[in-house]
Amino acid sequence: MKKIFTVLAVVAVGAFTNAQNLISNGDLETWTDAAVKPDGWFSMGGGAKETALVHGGSNSAKISPVSVSTNGNLDYIDVPATGNTNYTVSYWVLDNDPNARARHWIQFRTASSNITVSGSPFQPSTYTSDSASWVNVTATATSPATTEFLRLSLRVYAQNSVTTGAIYFDDIVLAQSSSLGVVNPEIIKNSVKLSSTLVKNSFDIYLKGNAEVKIVSASGQIFENKKITDFASIDASKLPVGVNFVQINQNGNIIVKKVIKQ
Secondary structure, three states: OHHHHHHHHHHHHHHHOOOOOOOOOOOOOOOOEOOOEOOOEEEEEOEEEEOOOOOOOOOEEEEOOOOOOOOEEEEEOOEEOOOOOEEEEEEEEEOOOOOEEEEEEEEEEOOOOEOOOOOOOOOOOOOOOOOOOOEEEEEEEEOOOOOOEEEEEEEEEEEOOEOOOOEEEEEEEEEEOOOOOOOOHHHHHHHOEEOOOEEOOEEEEEEEEEEEEEEEEOOOOEEEEEEEEEEEEEEOOOOOOEEEEEEEEEOOEEEEEEEEEO
16 A cells, blocks of 8 residues: 555656746745735735635735726746747636736747737737636747747736726746647646645545546545546545545646645
């Protein structure tokens, strides 16, 4: 039984060894000053740290429009990048407010100026739609040949001429995609969430797309093995008290998350 546990742990570590989120503090957990910006980020307008509505961990960012005509923003420092390379952004957004909408805006840059592009998924014409649940947004784009930096901004705009609307962001990843177009494993890691890691009778799994899920005890016993799409509620009533593992396989990319049965 110990062998199965060890294999799961090795697979989990191996899946992320080569992953690199180009954004530090992308989970927005560290704030020296909650009213200014998350640590490591460049600027924040109309925002503050949020602790009640979060997607993962203990904190998220709550952003409101600065005015009817000025968007709120959460901007990261310029990320070094190379030309003719695929990059993918992934983040979770909660837009449950009819008076606000949001989108990402990623600028390709040289050392001194912006690079004009047209129709890039990094500069979408569409916005978020109202939803009662957190939604994962991903976009992949190829950088122009002269690209030296990427400038990431998450923006919130007023609707209905109201400035009190708010939208929440969490678990943000910007990473280089592989040459074969396979999403960086770090993006998959941040796109899979559990409703809780302390469980009693049940817990929920949220992800994007299809996956095979196994629930395995620390001794190696498999309690659940099922295929899911986007969401699943897992019966935890028969799990042994203590540490158990959730193994998620998405197109050969395997991650393992830990849950503790109370």
